[in-house]
Amino acid sequence: MAKTILAVDDSGSLRQMVAFSLKAAGYQVIEAVDGQDGLEKAKNQVVDLVLTDQNMPRMDGLTLIKSLRALPTYQRVPILMLTTESSDDMKAKGRAAGANGWLVKPFDPQKLTEVVKKVIG
Amino acid sequence: MTIDMSQFFQVFFDEAEELLAEMEKLLLGVDVNSPDPEDLNAIFRTAHSIKGGASTFGLADMTEVTHILESLLDKIRKGEMALTAEHVDAFLAAKDILKMQLDGHRLGSAVDLDAVGDVRMLLQSFVQEEIKAKPTIVADLSAHVKTHHENEKFHHRFSVNFSAVGDEDLKLLTTELSLLGAAKSEKRGSDSALIVLETNGSEDDILAVCSFILDVDKITIEREEIAQTIDDSSGKSEEELGYGFFQPLDAMFPPDEHQDAQREAKKSRGKNRSRSISKRWKSRCKKRSRKTCWHSGIKHDSRWY
Numbered sequence: 260m261a262k263t264i265l266a267v268d269d270s271g272s273l274r275q276m277v278a279f280s281l282k283a284a285g286y287q288v289i290e291a292v293d294g295q296d297g298l299e300k301a302k303n304q305v306v307d308l309v310l311t312d313q314n315m316p317r318m319d320g321l322t323l324i325k326s327l328r329a330l331p332t333y334q335r336v337p338i339l340m341l342t343t344e345s346s347d348d349m350k351a352k353g354r355a356a357g358a359n360g361w362l363v364k365p366f367d368p369q370k371l372t373e374v375v376k377k378v379i380g
Numbered sequence: 381m382t383i384d385m386s387q388f389f390q391v392f393f394d395e396a397e398e399l400l401a402e403m404e405k406l407l408l409g410v411d412v413n414s415p416d417p418e419d420l421n422a423i424f425r426t427a428h429s430i431k432g433g434a435s436t437f438g439l440a441d442m443t444e445v446t447h448i449l450e451s452l453l454d455k456i457r458k459g460e461m462a463l464t465a466e467h468v469d470a471f472l473a474a475k476d477i478l479k480m481q482l483d484g485h486r487l488g489s490a491v492d493l494d495a496v497g498d499v500r501m502l503l504q505s506f507v508q509e510e511i512k513a514k515p516t517i518v519a520d521l522s523a524h525v526k527t528h529h530e531n532e533k534f535h536h537r538f539s540v541n542f543s544a545v546g547d548e549d550l551k552l553l554t555t556e557l558s559l560l561g562a563a564k565s566e567k568r569g570s571d572s573a574l575i576v577l578e579t580n581g582s583e584d585d586i587l588a589v590c591s592f593i594l595d596v597d598k599i600t601i602e603r604e605e606i607a608q609t610i611d612d613s614s615g616k617s618e619e620e621l622g623y624g625f626f627q628p629l630d631a632m633f634p635p636d637e638h639q640d641a642q643r644e645a646k647k648s649r650g651k652n653r654s655r656s657i658s659k660r661w662k663s664r665c666k667k668r669s670r671k672t673c674w675h676s677g678i679k680h681d682s683r684w685y
């Protein structure tokens with residue numbers, strides 16, 4: 260059974276690129292337009308991996324990560340941050356929130372698929 | 381499998397159009413004397429989102445403009461720089477430039493490169509004015525200028541030599557280049573200077589920054605690579621890979637002892653149940669004189685009887 264990924268980003272074009280790339284690689288993808296939408300969809304269905312942008316309206320990425328880690332069903336689901344920077348400060352905040360790693364924007368579909376395969380196979 | 385990114389362009393173009401309209405609306409409505417933090421965050425997000433999409437889809441011209449715009453907006457929303465009416469006018473001009481660049485990509489319409497350059501210089505001038513307003517940022521010509529790049533790993537080291545450069549310009553150059561990485565300046569002679577810059581940027585980035593302050597024919601650049609710590613079995617560092625993990629993948633989620641104990645207990649119950657079932661079926665098979673157990677498919681052992 261195909262693994263499911265939750266992709267959270269307020270950019271429609273980026274979500275579309277991520278969804279297209281990962282579906283082409285054999286994954287199922289659920290899209291969310293911001294952190295709040297992502298949290299609601301995560302509660303409806305436990306996924307195998309969460310990819311989340313950071314700067315979003317309604318609920319940002321760090322808040323989403325913390326909220327997911329507060330759910331019993333998301334204690335062991337990998338969460339990766341999609342970020343435009345890889346500073347130590349960003350990494351520290353992400354790690355403290357409960358993220359497992361990061362992927363720096365811009366990234367191409369090949370790199371995205373490579374990272375996802377490393378994490379969930 | 382190679383994916384053609386141009387299939388996503390139309391969605392980005394529509395999205396950028398909406399974001400620019402939102403940016404304009406927010407800028408026109410912002411109270412310069414007492415800006416709402418939520419409005420400032422929203423304006424920042426529009427620039428940030430356009431930059432993200434432009435860089436993802438390879439639109440370098442829009443990426444450059446939104447990069448400077450985003451940096452200024454980030455300072456303003458964090459309270460590091462006060463918003464002024466001049467800022468708002470400049471941001472609206474930047475919005476117009478981005479719209480022109482967007483139409484250039486989408487419709488093939490002409491892009492006035494002089495106008496683009498003028499707006500970039502205008503935005504850069506706000507950065508420089510901020511530096512001039514806070515001279516303590518660069519107090520010593522030989523001192524390192526610390527930025528948020530402090531803990532960042534860099535790949536390249538450039539020796540940037542300047543001829544015919546005054547003290548004031550050298551201060552500005554040092555601070556501007558610090559936006560690209562870690563910069564250390566050193567005066568050489570009455571009007572020459574050297575800045576050693578560690579960065580992940582390119583020689584073109586350096587020239588682009590310096591050209592606002594000094595003629596490029598007064599600048600020479602030498603480059604060397606910096607050895608990187610290898611963090612990945614592929615031989616590349618995290619910075620080169622563009623991704624990383626906080627723990628090794630196989631240790632990301634350590635075994636859950638409670639769950640493992642439950643699993644073991646369940647397995648054990650299962651085995652015992654199988655043994656007792658086997659005894660029952662053997663007994664039934666014996667009664668029915670079957671030669672082969674229809675439950676397990678195992679041929680009967682004569683010892684059963």
